[in-house]
Amino acid sequence: MDFIVELIASSLRMTVPILLTGIGAVYTERAGVVNIGLEGMMIVGSFWGALGSFYFGPYVGFLMGMSAGMALALIHAVASVTFRVNQIVSGVALNILAFGSSRFLSQVFFKMATTSPHVKGLRPVKIPVLGDTSPIIVLAFILVPFTAFILEKTVFGLRLKSVGENPLAADTLGVNVFKFKYAGVLLSGLLAGLAGTYLSLEHTGMYVEGMTQGKGFIALAAMIFGNWTPYGTMWASLLFGFAESLSFRVVESNVIPYQFIKMIPYLLTLAVLAGVVRKSTPPAADGIPYEREMH
Amino acid sequence: MEKAIVLKNITKRFPGIVANDNINLEINKGEIHAIVGENGAGKSTLMKILAGLYQPDEGEIYVFGKKEKINSPNRAIELGIGMVHQHFMLVGRFSVLENIILGSEKKKGITIDWENARQVIKELCDLYNFSVDIDAKVEDISVGMAQRVEILKVLYRGADILVFDEPTATLAPQEVKELFVNLRKLKEEGKTIIFISHKLDEVLEIADRVTVLRRGKVIGTVFANETTKEELARMMVGKPVLLKLDKEEVKKGDIILTVENLYLRSESGQILLEGINFNIRSGEIYGIAGVEGNGQRELAEAIMGLRAISEGEIKLVGESIKNLSIRERRSKGIAFIPEDRHKQGLVLPMKVWENVILGLHRKREFIRYPFLNVEKIQKFARGIVDKYNVMLSSINQPVEGLSGGNQQKVILGRELSQDPILVIAAQPTRGLDIGASEFVYTRLLSLREQGKAILLISADLDEVLSLSDRIGVMYKGKIVAEFKPEETTLEQIGLYMLGVYTDKDGETA
Numbered sequence: 001m002d003f004i005v006e007l008i009a010s011s012l013r014m015t016v017p018i019l020l021t022g023i024g025a026v027y028t029e030r031a032g033v034v035n036i037g038l039e040g041m042m043i044v045g046s047f048w049g050a051l052g053s054f055y056f057g058p059y060v061g062f063l064m065g066m067s068a069g070m071a072l073a074l075i076h077a078v079a080s081v082t083f084r085v086n087q088i089v090s091g092v093a094l095n096i097l098a099f100g101s102s103r104f105l106s107q108v109f110f111k112m113a114t115t116s117p118h119v120k121g122l123r124p125v126k127i128p129v130l131g132d133t134s135p136i137i138v139l140a141f142i143l144v145p146f147t148a149f150i151l152e153k154t155v156f157g158l159r160l161k162s163v164g165e166n167p168l169a170a171d172t173l174g175v176n177v178f179k180f181k182y183a184g185v186l187l188s189g190l191l192a193g194l195a196g197t198y199l200s201l202e203h204t205g206m207y208v209e210g211m212t213q214g215k216g217f218i219a220l221a222a223m224i225f226g227n228w229t230p231y232g233t234m235w236a237s238l239l240f241g242f243a244e245s246l247s248f249r250v251v252e253s254n255v256i257p258y259q260f261i262k263m264i265p266y267l268l269t270l271a272v273l274a275g276v277v278r279k280s281t282p283p284a285a286d287g288i289p290y291e292r293e294m295h
Numbered sequence: 296m297e298k299a300i301v302l303k304n305i306t307k308r309f310p311g312i313v314a315n316d317n318i319n320l321e322i323n324k325g326e327i328h329a330i331v332g333e334n335g336a337g338k339s340t341l342m343k344i345l346a347g348l349y350q351p352d353e354g355e356i357y358v359f360g361k362k363e364k365i366n367s368p369n370r371a372i373e374l375g376i377g378m379v380h381q382h383f384m385l386v387g388r389f390s391v392l393e394n395i396i397l398g399s400e401k402k403k404g405i406t407i408d409w410e411n412a413r414q415v416i417k418e419l420c421d422l423y424n425f426s427v428d429i430d431a432k433v434e435d436i437s438v439g440m441a442q443r444v445e446i447l448k449v450l451y452r453g454a455d456i457l458v459f460d461e462p463t464a465t466l467a468p469q470e471v472k473e474l475f476v477n478l479r480k481l482k483e484e485g486k487t488i489i490f491i492s493h494k495l496d497e498v499l500e501i502a503d504r505v506t507v508l509r510r511g512k513v514i515g516t517v518f519a520n521e522t523t524k525e526e527l528a529r530m531m532v533g534k535p536v537l538l539k540l541d542k543e544e545v546k547k548g549d550i551i552l553t554v555e556n557l558y559l560r561s562e563s564g565q566i567l568l569e570g571i572n573f574n575i576r577s578g579e580i581y582g583i584a585g586v587e588g589n590g591q592r593e594l595a596e597a598i599m600g601l602r603a604i605s606e607g608e609i610k611l612v613g614e615s616i617k618n619l620s621i622r623e624r625r626s627k628g629i630a631f632i633p634e635d636r637h638k639q640g641l642v643l644p645m646k647v648w649e650n651v652i653l654g655l656h657r658k659r660e661f662i663r664y665p666f667l668n669v670e671k672i673q674k675f676a677r678g679i680v681d682k683y684n685v686m687l688s689s690i691n692q693p694v695e696g697l698s699g700g701n702q703q704k705v706i707l708g709r710e711l712s713q714d715p716i717l718v719i720a721a722q723p724t725r726g727l728d729i730g731a732s733e734f735v736y737t738r739l740l741s742l743r744e745q746g747k748a749i750l751l752i753s754a755d756l757d758e759v760l761s762l763s764d765r766i767g768v769m770y771k772g773k774i775v776a777e778f779k780p781e782e783t784t785l786e787q788i789g790l791y792m793l794g795v796y797t798d799k800d801g802e803t804a
Contacts, residue, residue, distance in 0.1 A: 153406040162386050162397050169384035172346070173398030173448070174369035284387060292348070 007245060009130050013203060015241025016140045017042065017195040017212075021219035022226070022233040023143050024191030029228055030151065031184025032164035034287040036091030037076050038192045039216025040098030044068040045196020047102040050207030051109055053119040053200075061119065062197050069193020070186050072098060077185040081178055084289035095216075103209060116207035119200065134202040136194070143191075147230040160184055164283035167290040177290055192216060214266070221269040227280050236272070243268050297324040298360065299456050299487040300345070300376075305354035307340050314340035315351070316511040322456075324359075327478060327488040329498040329519070332508035333531055333728035334699065338491050341508070342458055345489075346378045347371035358456075372399075377449025381461040383441050387434035392416065394433055395448050419450050423480050438586065439470035446477065457481065458489045463497055465754065467586055468789035475501050493531075493729075495524045507531055532729050540736055540761050543744060547764075548577035549612070551748035552598070552717050557607035559590075559597050559772075567593045569772045571607070575717070575748040580739065582763030582780075583752040586792050590772035591752045592634060595721045598750070599631050600624050611717065625654060630715035632706055634722035634752070636699075640706045643695035647687060648676035650694045651709050679708035700731025707738060718742055721752040736762065756785055770794045 021038050028035040035041075049065030072094050079090040107113045124132035151157035162170040163180045171177050195215070200207040218240055225239075226232025247264045250256070298321050305318040315337045322328045332338050343349040345356075347365040356363055358374045365371050371378070385394050392409070395416055401408045416429060425443050433441060442462065449457055459478075463471045478488055478501060492498050498505055499519050507514040507530040514530045552575045559568035568590050575581040583591050596602045598609055600621040609617045616624050625631075633639035641650050652661055652672050661672050676690045683704040687697055694702060703723070710718070720739060724732040739762060742749060753759050759766055760780045767774040768791040776791045790796045 155400045155402060155407055158393060158397060158400060158407065162389070165386040165388055166384065169386055169394075170397065172348075172368050172378065172380065172384045174367070174372055175398045281388075 005129060007249065009133075010245040010248070011238065011242040012130070012137055013134075013241075014244040015237045016134075016137050017199050017203070017215050018219045018222055018240050019140045019234060019237035020136075020143070020195035020198065021188075021192045021216055022222040022237050023140075023147050023230055024188035024195075025220050025223040026147060026151075026226075026228060026230055026233055027160070027191070028184040028188035029223065029286055030164045030283055031160050031181045032167060032283055032285045032288065032290070033077070033080060033181055033185050034087045034091070035073070035076060035185060035188050036088055036217075036220065037072060037094035037098075038091075038188060038219060039212060039214065040091075040095035041069040041072045041189045041192035042196035042199070042212040042216045043095075043098040043102055044072055045193035046200040046211055047106060047116075047196075047207050048193075049197025050116045050119045050200040051105070053121070054110075054116060058120050058122050058201055061201055062122075062194065065197030065200075066190050066193040069189040069191070069196065071189070073185050073189020073192075076189070077182045080289065081181045081185065084291060087287055087289070106207065106209065110207075114209035116200070118206050121201040121205060134198070136198045136202055141234070144230045144234045151230070156183075161283070163290070164285055167285055171290075171292060181290070192219075195219075218265060218269050221273050224280055224282075225272045228282060240265055240268060298322065298357070299324040300489075301357040302341075303355040303357070305341070305344065305351045305356070307337075307344060307349060307351050313511050315344070318354070318508075318511075318513055320506060320513060320516070322487060322489060323504075324487050325482060325485055326503040327482055327490055327501055329490045329492060329502035329505045330508060331491075331493055331495065331498055331505060331527060331531060333493065333730075334726060335510075335728065336508040336531070337511040338508055339460065340511075342378065342460055342489075342491060345371065345376055345458060347376075372452050372454070375453060375455040377452060377454030377457050379442070379445045379449060379457060379459045379462060381464055383445055385433045385441060385444060388432065390430055390432055391427055391436070391444050392429045394444055395451050399452050416447060416451065419447055422484070423450070423477060425477065437470075438465050439467075439473060442466070442470075442474065443477070446481075454486075456487045456489065458491070460491045461493070462490070463492065463494060465587060467792045468756065468785050469793055469795075471497065495527050498527070499524060509533060528729070540740065542740060542762070545578040545744055545746075547579050548746055550574045551577050551612055552750065553608070553610040553613075554594075554598070555608040555610070557594075557597065557609065558605045559593055559602060560605045567772050568597065568604075571772075571774055573767055573774060573777070575750060577716070577746045577748050578743055579764045580743050580749040580751050580762050582759035582766040583750070583769055583774075584756055584759045584766055584788055584792060585754075585769035587754050589769045589792075591769055592721065593772075594769070595631070595634070595719050595750070595752055598719060599629065622654075625713075628714070628716035630710035630713070630718045632703075632710055632718070632720040632723050634725065636702055636706055641694050641702060644693050646691050647680070647685075647694050647697070647705060648673050648690040650705055651676040651679055651690075653709065655709070655713065675712075679705070679712060683708045698731075699726045700728060700734070703727060703731065703735065707735070711738075711742070715747065717748045717750070719750045719752075722754060723751070724753070724755065724758060756788060760785065760788075768792055770797070 021042060025038060045065040045068055048068035049061045052064030053061030076090050076094055079085040080087040103113050110116045122135050125135050125138060127133045151161060159175050160180050162175060163177045167177045196212060199211050204211060222236035222240055223233045225236035244265045247261045250261045300322040302318055302320040305315050307315040318341060330338055340349060344351050347368045347370050350366060356365060363374055392412060396412045401411055420427060427440055427443050462474060466474060482488060490502055502519045504516055505519050506516040507527060509531060554571050554573050557568055557571040561567055571594060585591055593602060597604050604617060608615060611627055637643060661668055673690060680690060685701050685704045687701060694705060723735050739749060751762055763780055766778045766780060768776045768788055770792060775797055
C-alpha cells in the first residue's frame with residue numbers, strides 16, 4: 001500500500017514539470033507558434049529560480065524563474081513572429097543560449113558551473129493521502145481546467161485559437177494577430193519558467209546543470225499526444241510522469257541494466273510521436289509565420 | 296441621391312507598377328454596383344483599400360458623405376464596410392457561430408455571451424431568408440453555405456456596404472442563383488452592394504451600374520440595362536474581343552486514354568476516386584466539370600502518376616501505364632498542365648530557360664556530358680519564347696517575374712514541345728486575363744485538330760461547355776453523368792455537380 005501511494009506521489013511530482021510546460025505548449029501552439037525552445041526556458045527557469053531563492057527566498061525565486069522563461073520567450077516571439085524567422089531554428093538557438101548562459105552565470109554567482117548550493121522551496125501544503133505536497137503541484141492541476149475554460153469560453157481563447165488556425169481570417173476581422181501570437185508564446189515561456197523553477201526549488205532543492213533532462217521536449221510530445229488540448233496534455237503528462245517514476249523504482253530493483261530502464265520515458269516519447277502524430281490534428285496554421293501583405 | 300462611397304483621385308503604387316491610377320468612383324446608397332476588369336486591372340487593390348488592408352498613396356475616401364481614413368480592417372468595419380472575400384476567410388475547425396462572432400464577441404461576465412450571439416444570428420437569418428446550420432463545423436459545410444456565413448459575418452458587424460470579391464468563382468449555377476436572390480434581398484433592406492467580377496453575364500444580370508477598370512484606371516461607369524456584354528468586354532480589354540470560339544469538326548481517331556474502374560484512397564483510407572470509367576479518342580477534348588474538391592485534381596494526378604491508385608487500370612493507346620513512373624509516362628507522350636502553376640508547373644525562383652527544360656533535362660540534345668548544354672537549351676528556350684509570344688525581358692529572368700499568362704505560356708511551350716499524344720490540362724486558364732485565356736483556348740483547339748487527346752479539367756463551366764466534345768461531371772469522386780455539350784445545359788450540369796441528381800436519368804438522390 002505504501003509502495004503504491006509513494007508511486008502515485010512520485011508520479012505526480014514527475015508529472016508536474018511536464019504538465020506545466022505542456023500547458024504552456026498548448027498556449028503557444030494554439031496561437032500557431034511552434035516553441036521548441038521550451039527546454040531552454042525550463043533551463044533558465046531552474047537557474048534563475050535557484051538564484052532568486054538563494055538570495056531572496058522562494059517567492060522571489062519563482063518570480064525570477066518565470067520572468068527568465070518569459071524573457072527567453074520574448075526573444076522567440078520577436079524572432080519568429082515579428083521577423084518570421086524559422087520557428088525551429090529560433091527555438092534551437094534559444095536552447096543553446098539557455099544552456100550556455102546558465103552555466104556561465106552559475107560560475108559567476110555560485111562559483112560552480114554545474115550546481116548551486118541548497119535553495120529553499122515553498123512551504124508544502126497538506127493533502128489527504130499524499131501528505132505534504134508542493135503547492136506548485138496543486139497549481140499545475142488547477143491550470144488544466146482553467147486553461148480549458150480560457151480556450152473554450154473566453155474571448156481571449158477564441159481569438160488565440162483563431163490566429164493559430166487562420167491568421168488571415170482573424171486579421172480581416174480586426175483581431176490583432178501579432179498580439180495574440182505574442183501572448184501565446186509569452187505564456188508558454190512563463191509556464192516553462194515556472195516548471196524549471198519547480199525543478200530546482202521544489203523537486204531537488206538545488207540547481208543542477210542539465211536537470212531538465214529534455215523535459216521540455218517531452219512536454220511538447222505530451223501536448224501533441226494530448227492533441228493540443230489541456231486535458232489531453234494532462235493525461236499524456238501523467239503517463240510520462242508515471243513512466244519516469246516507475247523507471248526510478250525499477251532501477252533500484254537491479255533487474256535490468258539501469259541505462260535501459262532510464263530510456264523508458266524517451267522511448268515512450270518516440271513511440272507516441274511516431275504512432276500518434278499521423279492521427280492528430282494540429283492547428284491549421286501551426287508553425288507558419290504570418291505576413292499581412294500576401295497576395 | 297445619397298452616396299455610400301465616393302473615391303476621389305485614389306492612387307496606389309507598388310514597386311514597379313501603379314495598381315490604382317487616379318481612380319474616381321461614386322457608389323450610390325442602395326445600389327448593386329459591379330466593378331469589372333481583367334486580372335491585374337486593380338480591382339483587388341481597390342477593394343483592399345476599402346477594407347483597410349492597404350493605404351492609398353494619394354486621394355480621398357468619403358463614406359456616407361464624410362471624409363474618412365480607413366487605416367485598418369477595424370476602421371472599415373466601424374464605418375460599416377464589410378468584405379465578403381473570394382477566398383473565404385473562415386476558420387475550418389470553428390463552428391459557424393464562432394466564425395461569425397470572432398472579433399466582435401459580446402461578453403457576459405468573463406465568458407462569451409453565446410446565447411445573445413445565437414439570438415442575433417437567428418434574427419439575421421430570418422430577416423434575409425438565409426439557411427445556415429449555426430452549430431456545424433465550417434469545414435463540413437458546402438461552399439454556398441460558407442459564403443452565406445461570410446455574408447452573416449459582415450451583417451453581424453452591422454455593415455451597410457457589402458463588398459463581394461468574385462463571389463461566384465467557386466459556386467455551381469444553382470448556388471449562384473441563390474446568391475443573387477440573397478443579394479436582391481439585401482438591396483431591398485437598404486444595403487449597398489459592391490460586386491467585383493469578371494463574369495459579364497452575371498454582372499449584367501445582377502448589377503444596377505457597372506464600372507470598368509483597365510490597367511488601374513477607370514474606363515467608365517455604365518448602367519447595366521443600357522450596355523451589352525460585347526461593349527463591356529471591349530472596355531475591359533481595350534479592343535474588340537472574340538467571345539465565341541470557332542470549333543471545327545474534327546474526325547475522332549483511335550482511343551488514346553482509357554481509365555477503367557479507377558479507385559483512389561487517401562492515406563487515411565478515405566475514398567477519393569470511386570470507380571472512374573472513361574476514354575478519350577484522338578482529336579477529342581474530354582471535359583471534366585464539377586465543384587472543386589470532388590476528385591478532379593486527384594484524377595489528373597492519378598493519370599500522371601503523382602498518386603498511386605488503389606484499384607483499376609489506366610491505359611495509354613491500349614497499353615497499361617499504371618505501374619510506370621512519372622518520367623516513363625511523360626516519355627510515352629503525356630503532357631501535363633497542372634492546376635497550380637506556382638506549386639507544380641514551375642520553380643518560381645529559377646530562370647525562364649531553366650524552367651523550360653524541367654523534366655526534359657535528361658534529353659540527349661540538352662546534355663554535353665556531364666554538364667547541361669546551356670547554349671542549346673537557351674536556343675530552345677528562345678524558340679519557345681518566340682513561338683508562344685512570351686513577354687519577358689530576358690530568358691535569364693526568374694520565372695516568378697512573369698505575369699500569370701506568360702508563366703502559363705512557358706508551361707504550354709514546355710509541355711507541348713515534345714509532341715505529346717495526350718494533354719492533361721487542369722484549370723488551364725485559372726487567373727489568366729481574357730487575352731491570355733483566348734490564347735490557351737485556341738491552342739487547345741489546334742491541338743485537337745492535330746489529333747491529340749485532351750483531358751480538360753476546369754471549374755469554369757462555360758469553358759468546359761464551349762471547348763469539350765464530351766463532358767463528364769464529377770461529384771464526390773465519381774463521374775455521375777456524361778454529356779455531349781450540345782445535348783445539355785448549364786443548369787442540368789449544375790444539378791449533377793451539386794449531387795442533386797446522381798445518375799444519368801436525372802433521378803434525385
